[in-house]
Amino acid sequence: DIVMTQSPDSLAVSLGERATINCKSSQSVLNSSNNKNYLAWYQQKPGQPPKLLIYWASTRESGVPDRFSGSGSGTDFTLTISSLQAEDVAVYYCHQYHFSPLTFGGGTKVEIK
Amino acid sequence: QVQLQESGPGLVKPSQTLSLTCTVSGDSISSGGFYWSWIRQPAGKRLEWIGRISTSGNTNYNPYLNSRLSMSVDTSKNQFSLRLDSVTAADTAVYYCARDRLWLVDLWGQGALITVSS
Numbered sequence: 324d325i326v327m328t329q330s331p332d333s334l335a336v337s338l339g340e341r342a343t344i345n346c347k348s349s350q351s352v353l354n355s356s357n358n359k360n361y362l363a364w365y366q367q368k369p370g371q372p373p374k375l376l377i378y379w380a381s382t383r384e385s386g387v388p389d390r391f392s393g394s395g396s397g398t399d400f401t402l403t404i405s406s407l408q409a410e411d412v413a414v415y416y417c418h419q420y421h422f423s424p425l426t427f428g429g430g431t432k433v434e435i436k
Numbered sequence: 437q438v439q440l441q442e443s444g445p446g447l448v449k450p451s452q453t454l455s456l457t458c459t460v461s462g463d464s465i466s467s468g469g470f471y472w473s474w475i476r477q478p479a480g481k482r483l484e485w486i487g488r489i490s491t492s493g494n495t496n497y498n499p500y501l502n503s504r505l506s507m508s509v510d511t512s513k514n515q516f517s518l519r520l521d522s523v524t525a526a527d528t529a530v531y532y533c534a535r536d537r538l539w540l541v542d543l544w545g546q547g548a549l550i551t552v553s554s
Binding site: 371372416 | 482483484485496498499500532539540541542543544545546547
């Protein structure tokens with residue numbers, strides 16, 4: 324199975340500052356036939372289901388604020404929140420959907436400093 | 437908009453069968469060529485993909501659960517279902533049903549807590 328490793332486990336960022344979350348996959352999730360990285364990011368707030376933020380590593384889902392951005396390719400990926408807002412407090416998960424069984428990272432908890 | 441809602445017993449005894457149903461509202465389950473998935477989250481642990489089913493009945497299962505797992509779909513009721521046999525405490529989790537577009541899960545139900553205990 325593809326193991327998804329996120330870092331850090333948690334981080335505290337001041338309002339308006341940048342938050343950066345890293346994700347590493349144990350194998351490349353880049354599909355060479357279409358040059359797409361099968362990597363997504365989800366946001367999960369307490370008591371709620373995960374919400375899709377980013378797919379194909381860098382494509383924002385419709386309605387997601389542009390302060391959220393994704394980057395990376397192959398095995399190393401980053402989710403950046405450019406200016407943290409109070410409503411961004413949540414756990415963020417990376418997810419590979421290239422290989423079955425699909426797998427998720429362990430999550431990164433983002434809090435306000 | 438499309439919404440998904442899980443329904444199930446809440447409490448299941450060890451060695452028995454866990455059955456969950458997901459009802460899709462807001463659109464036909466058959467439109468859009470989606471697959472329909474189940475994912476679970478044990479308390480304090482990472483999300484675990486269980487499997488997926490198309491409206492024509494094609495399935496993909498997590499190999500770790502494959503021997504105990506079956507999924508079905510009822511397009512007339514706009515529902516799909518999960519059945520997990522011989523459950524243990526390790527199957528205690530919040531179970532989510534979800535929509536899957538080309539393997540990407542883009543929409544989730546609210547989740548149902550299933551506890552395995554005698």
